[in-house]
Amino acid sequence: MFTPEGPSLRELAVQALSSVERGYDLLAPKFDHTPFRTPDRVLEAVAKALTPLGPFEDGLDLCCGTGAGTGVLAQVCRHSVTGVDFSAGMLEIARRQPPPDGPDITYVRADARALPFGPGFDLVVSFGAFGHFLPRELPGLFGQVHAVLRPGGAFAFPVLAPPRPSSPGYWMLLGFDAVMRVRNALWRPPFVMYYRAFRLGAVLAELARAGFSVELSALPEFGERGDGSPRARLVVARRGQPAAGTVNS
Template identity: 65%
Template sequence: MFSPQGPSLRELAIQALSSVERGYDLLAPKFDHTPFRTPESVLGATADALRPLGPFGQGLDVCCGTGAGMWILKTLCQGPVTGVDFSTGMLAQARRAHPDAQWVQADVRALPFAQTFDLAVTFGALGHFLPAERPALFAGVYRALRPGGLFAFPIGAPPPLMSGWYWALLGFDLAMRVRNAVRRPPFVMYYRTCPLHAVRNDLTAAGFTVTTVPLTALGQREDGSPRYRLVLARKARTP
């Protein structure tokens, strides 16, 4: 599906009926050939927006998957770069693509780091966390950063109510809720549970100072607002 190298419908169905961890273990060898991988345009726009804020020391990719975001850290960070994910399969693919990086298998709701990194990024992962789980995720990233460290990630604007994308994403989320109501373990993957205002509130509660910048290279909506913004969550510097 999606390309000759991508997963079949049967493979995707098996993944969706598994747990999140097992599902991504199964999908890992073909993940980079699906639309679920963060597009190069989003990665490039994020790198361009972060470059004037660097250089940084050590970098962390939270929910790194197959390592698509690792090249951003390599270009922006002068020290070692690390990816963390809980999927064995995804980390195996990431190690093959970036053997010079460091890889850690862990639940990112309990990150095993303390004041280690100067820059943390994440791409396309927030939909895998229920709103009640975001505080633990953001608190862990806050602990993992050194004073003055930055947590950055792109976030898309919601599609207009009358667009096909709005109804497609709504339908997907409803289907996932039905699936999780009737089958265990759940597969948490939602597109409409992390609006910018809610994410900003959770980051602020974790201790971050939050700003956003438009990723103008990714275009505008019909009303002139940006299609994507880069969230910049800064940890306070030591007095």
């Protein structure tokens, strides 16, 4: 799962015993050589699905890490792309990446739970970051995204179908989450990363409570499960347009 350029077992242990921010600062130089980076096929599928929903002017990559998702935004946004993350180390690596052709790209260090922006974006995306937020934090997180979108803007992110209990992947993720809960019960500072805490039904309900209208579409590149349901979906949550005769704040 790790390339030879990836972190050693010792480095991973040090990172796992750090805070989330410090752990990613340490991991940043080798992050793109780990399985934690969003695979290119996911990024390409999302870009393909977003293209007919545009055009978009200004995009925000929420919890951008080393900048993999900003390439998606660069394909579908015409004016500007902003990446935001709270790890200075990850942002340093992102800024070193060759900029793709297209809009201007800026990286900003900030906490996704307290975004330093007004309603200046038409599209917000996020890839692989939601495991770092506890379920009780989702209302505040989604409220922040809603606040930085212009009326009619979209919040989009991919979700993968959870593995079946009969598959090795199910038990691997269950075991990982169990180990992290024990670690956080015994060690401070906590490292919040839970793969099974981001449940689609609860997420859709919280998005609706935050004021979004939500649509789901299959990402056909990943095929279907045995019951015919898609293996991967794109969630597109829209901020509503203000009613006629009202002034948007």
